[in-house]
Amino acid sequence: MMKTSTTSEYYRDKVAIVTGGASGIGLALAETMLSYGAKQVILADFNDKNLKRETERLNAAYAGKVLGLYCDVTKEEDVRGMIGKAAEFGGRIDILFNNAGGGFGGYFDKQTNEDWEKAFALNFYGALYGIRAVLPIMRKQGGGHIVDIISGIAFSPMPYQTMYSATKAALNGLTLALRYELWDENIRVTSATPGTTITAIWKGVKPPPGAQSAEQSAQTILAGVAKNERLVLGDQGDISGAKNCFHPDAAAGNDDYFLNVARRRRSGEMVV
Numbered sequence: 001m002m003k004t005s006t007t008s009e010y011y012r013d014k015v016a017i018v019t020g021g022a023s024g025i026g027l028a029l030a031e032t033m034l035s036y037g038a039k040q041v042i043l044a045d046f047n048d049k050n051l052k053r054e055t056e057r058l059n060a061a062y063a064g065k066v067l068g069l070y071c072d073v074t075k076e077e078d079v080r081g082m083i084g085k086a087a088e089f090g091g092r093i094d095i096l097f098n099n100a101g102g103g104f105g106g107y108f109d110k111q112t113n114e115d116w117e118k119a120f121a122l123n124f125y126g127a128l129y130g131i132r133a134v135l136p137i138m139r140k141q142g143g144g145h146i147v148d149i150i151s152g153i154a155f156s157p158m159p160y161q162t163m164y165s166a167t168k169a170a171l172n173g174l175t176l177a178l179r180y181e182l183w184d185e186n187i188r189v190t191s192a193t194p195g196t197t198i199t200a201i202w203k204g205v206k207p208p209p210g211a212q213s214a215e216q217s218a219q220t221i222l223a224g225v226a227k228n229e230r231l232v233l234g235d236q237g238d239i240s241g242a243k244n245c246f247h248p249d250a251a252a253g254n255d256d257y258f259l260n261v262a263r264r265r266r267s268g269e270m271v272v
């Protein structure tokens with residue numbers, strides 16, 4: 001068994017990449033790791049403006065420790081190039097957070113194959129490309145940690161979010177299966193849900209009451225990752241979803257709940 005350590009110790013002197021690191025939960029993961037004493041953090045994002053601003057801001061506080069790299073995670077050559085540059089910058093890559101992702105809501109009937117391909121390109125293949133590119137580096141250095149940011153929707157599939165549900169469930173499946181393929185090579189693999197978090201992902205929709213800050217989500221994720229948890233659950237809603245969603249005793253209750261969500265959403269209400 002690999003040893004666990006207290007949260008901040010786990011990140012001290014580590015080199016970490018965060019995809020989608022220029023905003024929201026990714027940015028909070030990066031900033032919190034720096035506050036825990038990380039050696040270097042690489043923000044990888046395709047939003048140039050946010051990337052430049054946040055890299056400058058973090059470098060002002062943690063001089064020379066932060067590198068911002070343009071990367072569209074839906075393009076494998078971008079991801080490979082970004083991981084190569086990050087390894088040159090840091091000398092190694094201890095942790096990769098595959099965090100870039102999008103919400104993808106809407107009516108199944110209106111979604112085309114192209115829409116589905118775009119959703120899988122971002123929420124599934126983006127992470128797969130990251131894993132594939134970082135593995136040779138982690139193997140060579142004798143270990144590392146890959147963290148895939150999923151969502152509670154991976155095990156509580158929601159009506160009118162079929163693409164988000166399917167892509168995040170697929171990523172969770174990849175992550176948890178791979179964990180045991182890589183375990184004996186000292187490469188840790190963790191799936192993590194942030195919990196309902198106030199970020200730009202909500203795109204003008206008001207996050208529900210009780211939604212937490214990106215900093216809170218980042219702290220919970222980082223604590224679970226430091227303990228090498230299999231599945232880090234970001235809030236109480238995700239804990240209850242993970243416990244109940246496929247439990248036979250909860251089946252009737254789940255039908256009532258999700259049917260009610262479907263009907264309310266169909267009538268135009270944004271229930272979460």
Ligand SMILES: NC(=O)c1ccc[n+]([C@@H]2O[C@H](COP(=O)([O-])OP(=O)(O)OC[C@H]3O[C@@H](n4cnc5c(N)ncnc54)[C@H](O)[C@@H]3O)[C@@H](O)[C@H]2O)c1
Binds near residue numbers: 045103149151194199
């Ligand atoms: N906010 C929530 O309530 C919530 C809940 C569950 C899961 N999540 C997951 O957390 C992760 C982070 O989301 P967030 O809430 O911080 O959203 P966010 O919109 O604030 O951040 C997402 C970041 O990903 C970047 N990005 C998008 N497409 C990209 C691409 N093709 N290549 C590179 N970067 C790209 C964006 O530019 C942005 O900086 C996502 O995977 C999301 O699905 C969020």
